[in-house]
Amino acid sequence: MKQKKFILQESEIPTQWYNILADMPNKPMPPLHPGTKQPLGWEDLAHIFPEECSKQELNMADRFIDIPEEVLDKYKFYRSTPLVRAYELEKAIGTPAHIYFKNESTNPLGSHKINSALAQCYYAKEEGTTNVTTETGAGQWGAALAYAAKIFGLECAVYQVKISMQQKPYRSSIMRTFGAAVTGSPSMSTRAGKDILTVNPTHSGSLGTAISEALELAQTTPKCKYVLGSVLNHVALHQTIIGLEAEKQMALAGEYPDTVIACFGGGSNFGGIAFPFMRHNLKDGRQTEFIAAEPDSCPKLTRGKFMYDFGDEAGYTPLLPMFTLGHQFKPANIHAGGLRYHGAGMIVSQLIKDQLMRGVDIPQLESFDAGMLFARTEGIIPAPESCHAIAATIREALKCKETGEQKVILFNLSGHGLIDMTAYDQYIDGDLQNYHLSDEQIAANLQ
Numbered sequence: 001m002k003q004k005k006f007i008l009q010e011s012e013i014p015t016q017w018y019n020i021l022a023d024m025p026n027k028p029m030p031p032l033h034p035g036t037k038q039p040l041g042w043e044d045l046a047h048i049f050p051e052e053c054s055k056q057e058l059n060m061a062d063r064f065i066d067i068p069e070e071v072l073d074k075y076k077f078y079r080s081t082p083l084v085r086a087y088e089l090e091k092a093i094g095t096p097a098h099i100y101f102k103n104e105s106t107n108p109l110g111s112h113k114i115n116s117a118l119a120q121c122y123y124a125k126e127e128g129t130t131n132v133t134t135e136t137g138a139g140q141w142g143a144a145l146a147y148a149a150k151i152f153g154l155e156c157a158v159y160q161v162k163i164s165m166q167q168k169p170y171r172s173s174i175m176r177t178f179g180a181a182v183t184g185s186p187s188m189s190t191r192a193g194k195d196i197l198t199v200n201p202t203h204s205g206s207l208g209t210a211i212s213e214a215l216e217l218a219q220t221t222p223k224c225k226y227v228l229g230s231v232l233n234h235v236a237l238h239q240t241i242i243g244l245e246a247e248k249q250m251a252l253a254g255e256y257p258d259t260v261i262a263c264f265g266g267g268s269n270f271g272g273i274a275f276p277f278m279r280h281n282l283k284d285g286r287q288t289e290f291i292a293a294e295p296d297s298c299p300k301l302t303r304g305k306f307m308y309d310f311g312d313e314a315g316y317t318p319l320l321p322m323f324t325l326g327h328q329f330k331p332a333n334i335h336a337g338g339l340r341y342h343g344a345g346m347i348v349s350q351l352i353k354d355q356l357m358r359g360v361d362i363p364q365l366e367s368f369d370a371g372m373l374f375a376r377t378e379g380i381i382p383a384p385e386s387c388h389a390i391a392a393t394i395r396e397a398l399k400c401k402e403t404g405e406q407k408v409i410l411f412n413l414s415g416h417g418l419i420d421m422t423a424y425d426q427y428i429d430g431d432l433q434n435y436h437l438s439d440e441q442i443a444a445n446l447q
């Protein structure tokens with residue numbers, strides 16, 4: 001009988017994260033102070049973020065970093081996650097390729113974000129912090145953080161983009177169930193929010209407004225740290241548990257991937273699955289190909305510019321060297337809320353600049369075509385974000401069908417879509433559309 005699912009024993013779960021910064025041929029340029037434009041040290045970052053995360057952010061020396069015992073204990077609630085061979089999907093496509101997926105949707109929060117939320121809350125708690133705050137769009141990060149904060153005994157305040165809060169009400173219900181205080185942004189609870197609402201009382205909010213409010217709360221509340229769910233190096237570091245497990249599980253399957261694929265918002269689930277395999281390209285001469293699948297409506301990797309830019313709309317964050325569409329870029333309101341971000345994390349940006357990885361753009365309808373086929377073959381309804389990875393996988397599998405190549409393709413299923421069923425209803429009813437950007441629109445934003 002063919003084996004479908006590969007799972008590790010608790011004792012086989014990796015006990016260290018992989019820090020690709022130590023192995024990169026060209027290191028990312030440093031983050032800069034938004035005012036003075038001087039490189040930032042970890043002490044500067046530690047005013048905002050937990051101290052240990054600030055050190056990890058700039059750590060170029062240690063290839064492997066120990067996962068704290070307490071975090072490993074919590075990982076064991078839901079790890080290892082299954083590595084699955086997608087036989088039914090292969091059959092439906094008619095491809096000779098072997099398709100595997102790493103299923104990060106099986107934890108109760110429904111996405112990979114919990115892998116970093118647990119680590120960040122653990123460090124915050126250890127350092128004497130009592131409160132954490134963040135922003136969230138669709139709410140997957142907010143939900144993961146709310147749970148992680150609860151089990152480490154921290155108070156959690158989440159600013160959720162007001163329009164998303166109205167569109168996806170169940171995510172704020174989840175956050176509140178775990179005890180977080182959820183505020184629609186812009187709100188009257190911060191100076192920044194008041195200023196925005198004074199100018200525009202009906203402002204529907206953006207990640208930019210929510211970041212500004214969360215940052216302000218962190219800076220004006222004693223023992224409160226700001227934590228982020230993507231983009232930054234330490235977040236991708238925590239996510240490497242995905243790829244490190246997958247490496248062992250692929251070995252159980254007796255295979256090694258020719259192609260590794262994940263969807264791309266800020267880069268944490270992509271980095272999480274890709275970096276551990278990339279290490280064998282850098283060190284051992286492997287030639288795995290890495291594909292980051294981004295929405296056609298937010299194409300920073302393929303059509304953005306590599307430059308220093310802010311992480312938020314207001315320009316409060318450090319300046320980061322990244323592929324960006326401009327920090328005031330307003331992405332179309334696609335259902336993959338987690339992929340609507342103007343910039344790419346620093347490590348992936350550098351690796352793409354060095355042509356060690358590449359991005360592909362997926363139109364919204366193609367992403368749902370792929371999600372539907374996956375649901376109907378493998379029985380899992382994928383998150384709208386994850387549908388982009390599936391679409392890119394199907395493209396590669398179809399190429400194999402043409403050439404007859406029996407490639408091994410591994411993709412990351414970053415989350416399930418059970419709280420995104422409105423999106424599937426709209427797709428099934430024919431009410432979804434593509435949003436393509438012209439070169440002129442992109443150039444105007446980068447001005």
Ligand SMILES: *Cc1c(COP(=O)(O)O)cnc(C)c1O
Pocket residue numbers: 111112113140141229230231263264265266267268269270338339383385386414415416
């Ligand atoms: C947040 C999210 C993403 C995008 O974030 P990355 O940091 O790029 O991984 C992708 N998939 C799901 C399910 C998410 O919740």
